[in-house]
Amino acid sequence: MTAQRSPGRIHPRVGPLVASSATAPALDVDALLDNRRTGIIVCCGSGGVGKTTTSAALALRAAERGRKVVVLTIDPARRLAQSMGIEALDNTPRPVDGLRWAPGYPDALGGATADEAPRMDAMMLDMKRTFDEVVEAQATPEKAKQILENPFYVALSSSFAGTQEYMAMEKLGQLHRDARSSGSYDLIVVDTPPSRSALDFLDAPERLSSFLDGRFVRMLLAPARGPARIMTAGLGLVTGALSKILGGQFITDLQTFVAALDTVFGGFRARAQETYALLQAPGTAFLVVAAPEADALREAAYFVERLSEDRMPLAGLVVNRASPSGQGSLSADEAMAASQRLRRDNTSPTAALTAGLLRLHADRVRMVEREAVLRERFAAAHPGVATVVVPALASDVHDLAGLRVIGELLAGSAG
């Protein structure tokens, strides 16, 4: 189920007489969750599309179908976090209470599990702590101390563009290594940070590497390594200008920081590359989450293309919070016209109510139509991306029961 298109495929000419309403193949979420070879599911998408809820719902459904799951969330809503018992940001997976077998389980596993009850852990990412741990693991204690106290490190580890993304991937790598050695989990579900660009986490390792490999950083390191003569006129000009603007202390702090970081750099890059390779491995599945809005779908499209370029295994698209399609064949225009007639004539005590209902219906039909067009366009531009549409619930989700409902909707099995 990858998004790779065969380059040699010849498309038939489609003339204007051929009706071509693109529909995407259905995404079989249960098949994905039940497949023992699926070891990692990464949910990505732009901010505000429901990634965290989707991740939690997938993890819960997988756990209640017999997988040993841990879900790594970034910034869950308070009540959702409470319901999963991860109010504290402590970077440690905590067991979630209240799980129960899905209907037909554990029998459906055919004795493949010895567990009496389904199990799932959840954890919330502590970005700075993860970064600190990486530094501590890579450097000698004195070096680590020097790095951790440097003002550049403090700023970098808490607000560097991409740090959160990078640390989410680092944590994923750690969980994966631990899970493989201890057999504690067989599925890791990862929620990605609400980035400005949904792609930041793919670029984060690269960006960190290129930062440390950059000419300026190399240049700052040069005096520490070689003869002072390397200080060219160019560097003099540059540091001169920087000192003028930023103050002399800035350059000194920066130099210390870069020199210290350089010693742990090899380890950093090796880990970043390992994680990147892990993301490309066949056991990984990417789910792109979007809302049925032009902006969110544009980001999703960009994401789908990027994943295929980077040969990351795309499982499909989740279109969240879709307007539930109404019943009946009354069109929006007919409904609005009837609503206006009722308001004008006002012949019965319930006329205003009925007019209101007709207007709601018209709004809903219009939204459903607009969303359908957006999805069709997406499918036309990205054929073959398996898709599941999850209708918006009338109420907010903040407990396991709500997550179960979302899980059923994701699996397309809600009645």
Added chain:
Amino acid sequence: MSDWSRVRLHVVTGKGGTGKSTVAASLALALASHGKNVLLCEVEGRQGIARMFDVDPLPYAERRIATGLRTDGDGPPGVVNALHIDAESALLEYLAMYYRLGRAGRALDRFGVVEFATTIAPGVRDVLLTGKVYEAVQRNSRNRGAIEYDAVVLDAPPTGRITQFLHVSDELAGLAKVGPIKHQADTMMTLFRSPRTAVHFVTVLEEMPVQETADGIAHLHEAGLPVGGVVVNQVRPRDLRVKDLAAARKSQLDRAAIGADLAGAGVEVTDELVDGLLDEAHDHAVRRALEDAQRKVISGLGVPAYELPQLPQGVDLGGLYELAAALREGGMA
């Protein structure tokens, strides 16, 4: 009369997915309604303004993108200009403007310092972005021939980052303790903390964005930054009465009476249609109850709130003007 007539810099923030950029654009159109000239800035490299106004991607230069909202009796509308601010261009412009760094500026670029300073050195990037916004609000003699604006609207980073973004002197504190850039940041803070700045929050009537808004307001207060209004976006129609909503929630609406009304209005009545309408009414009523609860939370925040309707057909250029009119009517502009 606008609630914010003294404000020169309108900062618009909000949680992802709440329509922050749409609101920023509508606010710019509304502010430009009575002959005022407005600058709409974006800083997140998304070219969202160009898409909303259906123009080519914006360069690092002020471009005229729209005429302000037309209103009755206010005289001719003003103009909305737009500016896409990126940190690299802002740094080079800053260096040229203040240091005449022709050669050194290019050297900085060649040695990757510009890239380093803008994408890596945290805080510096934000200072460069807010610095350009500051320059647009507080035009000085160094930028000869630049347009003087009556108001600047900033489509700012999301709620989770807004305090950090505006608190530039704090962000730099650990890094640049002295020097012109530190001084610059302090000057900018004076504007950002003054009543000439207002930070507006965009939310929808859902629990998480409202909670984030409340947290964001608290953080701004702590940082001494001026809180503006709350714009409640995508509000559902409110034409059902409380009594009817309650009945709809309990699935107790008068099915026969509704059927009769529909028939009277010339609609072909089927069971399926009536069932559908009643289902939709039920969902709507449940949603409305949640919305009303969140509306209460918002009214407890102690700042003015402005509601914008949900546009079922999506937001296009016409939609922006529609929302601008609603903001103007509500007194935000």
